[in-house]
Amino acid sequence: MDEITLTILETSDVHGNVFPINYGTNQHADVGLAKISTLIKQEKAKNEATLVLDNGDVIQGTPFTYHYARMNNNQENPMTLAMNQIGYEASVFGNHEFNYGRDLLDRTVQASQFPWLAANIVDDTTGEPFYGQPYIIKTFPSGLKVAVLGLTTQYIPNWEQQDHIQGMEFKDVVVTAKTWVPYIKEQETPDVMIISYHGGFERDLDTGEATEKLTGENQGYQLCQEVEGIDILLTGHQHRLIADQTINGVTVLQPGNNGIVLGKVIVDLAHDGDKWKIVDTQSQLLSTGGVNPDQTILETVTSYEQATQAWLDQPIGTIKGDMVVHDPLAIRLQDNPLIEFINQVQMDVAGVNISHTALFNNDSPGFPSHVTMRDVVSNYIYPNTLQVIRISGQDIKDALEQSATYFKQYNGSDIEINERFTTPKPQHYNYDMWEGIDYTIDIRRPEGERITQLDYQGAPVQMNETYDVVMNNYRAGGGGDYLMYKDKPVIKDIQTDMSELIANYILRHKEIEATVDGNWKVIY
Template identity: 60%
Template sequence: MKKLTILHTSDIHGNVYPLNYGNNEVAYLGLGKIATIIAQERMIDEQLILIDNGDVIQGTPLTYHYVQFLKDRPNPMVKILNYLSYDAAVIGNHEFNYGIDVLNKAVSESSFPWLSANTVHEDSDKPFFGKPYIIKEINSVKVAILGVTTHYIPNWESEENIVGLKFKDCLQETKNWVAYIKEYEKPDVLIVSYHGGFERDLETGEPTENLTGENQGYAMCQEIEGIDILLTGHQHRSLTGNVNGVEIVQPSHSGQAIGKVCLTLNNENQIIDKTSSLLIVDDVEADKEVLTLTSEYETQTQAWLDTPIGMIEGDMLITDPFLIRTEDNPLIEFINKVQMEIAGVDISNTALFNNASPGFRPNVTMRDIVSNYIYPNTLKVLQLSGQDIMDALEQNASYFILNEEGQLDVNPAFLLPKTQHYNYDMWEGIDYILDIRKPVGERVTTLNYHGAPIDRNGTYHVIMNNYRAGGGGDYTMFKDKPVVKDIPMDMTELIANYIMKRKTIKATVNHNWKVIWK
């Protein structure tokens, strides 16, 4: 009998230290803790395979500060992955957020290959990052590892960050490469590491989201013969199990857990048993050597986060994120005002990205800004019709349901399989009411612009982040609409500059929108 262990991280999103950057309180996450588990597992099996499944170089103030101020130095996340002797990493969609130059530099500094069989040169169809798959031989067992990346990236990413690239359909490319590997490599074990998730319930096969192609993991398990293990991510779910004979795992996000798959093979290298599990970091002490590797980056990041920016006169704190999404409030109104002034337009939308957003304290620092605006978004002004705006608000209104008690609640579709609070927008420059007592698609009962009903055939210029402008979050009414203005500067920098220029910001609210349900 032979044993083979595969460890799998995904969606680390720049988390190294076990802390919450918003308040520097302890958090049970990060590569520091993951590193301790990896070391423990290597004591059991020195020859284990270690793979990162994508979205590792972006996501925290540490990685943002690095890109803004220290990018001539080695990438801090790559330094750690090199130290931990990763065998391979897969390109995730957020790898592109800081631009192709930052990504290429990270790849060049890596002592392991980055895989993405379906991310290709636009003019040649050759894999952009070189290797679509690698072969490892462990204890006379031949293992193939194929990497693929969700092909939905052009719907979210700024065009300048993916110039010259084409993202081919994951399902079809995985079929093609699995067939190729089986014929020409004849591996004993075939692993697909897919930066994407599952579009259907793993037990019933019922769709759990709109079948856009963003996630195709279920179809891979059902339609592709020869996959032994499917490592997944992107959805930030905690999953283990077996789908149609394929062992699957997805290890949450931010370094809260690491996925583990154990194979047992007979002497003819045939798999006779497969099990998957998640190793949780909660009670694990962070590896001090790993923390030391990036300690200088972290020290500079913390100093930058405490840099004073300005003052807030009034209340921009968040005590109830659910309530924030039901009526106009000073924080969201402020962000929309920043966007409108920068773009020179009078209609804007933005979101409260997650429920951990604390709002702005009276003495604003960079820590406040990055704690509330957590994504490296840029801005675009789109030319929309009044009907487009109406359709977007109806999509917005689907965020809510009335529960069994008749109380307002969040639609489970925005919570499962992945939390999507960032896909509910709040608007400035228009007056509107969402009535959740009405059926989905008929909930916008008031929609006015400059005091009169909006002209559904009229033309309006609207500022929004680049993710939404590409149709992200099922806002298909925005996709491929004319771009009037592109503002490539990161939104956190725009907010900081806005506050620093004015020194003091008054918290205001004009009550231009509300949600009603009773």
């Protein structure tokens, strides 16, 4: 045989989607591993030399996985069951793999019929890979030898609860790749060298211009430029749709999120002596739109889905007034009953009188008059817990200025959102709205000078005084570039998921009145 074609199939950021459903509306959606499985079967039927990889963030993200993790986890993880049946060769750890704690993650890894890879997650004592396997080698009957090195964004300690990553050190992915790629090429002599990296691109793919602060969260562009010997870079984390693209001769791919597409790389090789040599590579995205879900996958996890749906339909209370999201932008321009309610829950649980939260995305529906668990998890979509941290008045001012960058400077016509919060993926969750302080944001002014009023209990906030503020654990760790919060004293750590806290609050009060005190506004 003188020529061969290798097919590499990638999923990333599946985020707990198996069934083709939107859990907020219970309507059909072109998402999930069941549809992906159909596409994978079709591709395997075309080419025996096929490699199926997941790039991380697979076990968290829907009510389906939340219900399993919090109420049904004495059974095997349903995502593992589906992935085992599909026949994944390996998966990389994503940042959200750690959200439910080490016990659940360790059991998930043990039940997987494929290895989980992360060369840069090491034991903080020995320096050895924490989960044992940094890479895999796949040899096909033709003798074709493929290496896959797994890497995970090193920024995880800035988001994750520390007890979930105890004993781990997250090394720089570029430094790690510079060590492992030459080692693999020398020791294993693969014909194709793949890096599967749960991270994205920090620069424009065409111009190389920086598109975000170079924090180390996304280093895909740097990997392509600085690490010799990479043939293909599979990426994720940013939820982008990237195909038909190369950087410095490296073919790159990123298949969105939720299983809306399957990423595919076609590698044509020719035999050259005793080695296979790459002749050409192409990358593309295969849509799940109109694809029939694989019924065998659905049947495998049907009992989990039925339990989830019963839980989601539980009535928990009523809303008196209007807490429905009619216009996401309007909610971010002035105090709103929905945001005030979530802040009220946080302050009640934490026992403090200053709080902030966000409207996480533009699909948040708000609360109807009769509330079920489905409504709660549709609005609070992350498994965040709460922390009370002690910060200065200056920290509050700096945090508000950071939030105020959500808006472009007002041009006299339309209110526009800063691209940093929409591109390459929506980050509306990084715009916070506060309760317990009174403030005004003037978006006619330049960034850094927009907070024109900042009061606490009827008097100006003192820059050198300290204040106890409750917020989610992601923000308390500095997530979203709120670096003013990093390493501040933690006064209280509340280890219960916010969605559970909201549900318990509604169950306790039975009827919630939609109120708004107008403590903040945006002017223009």
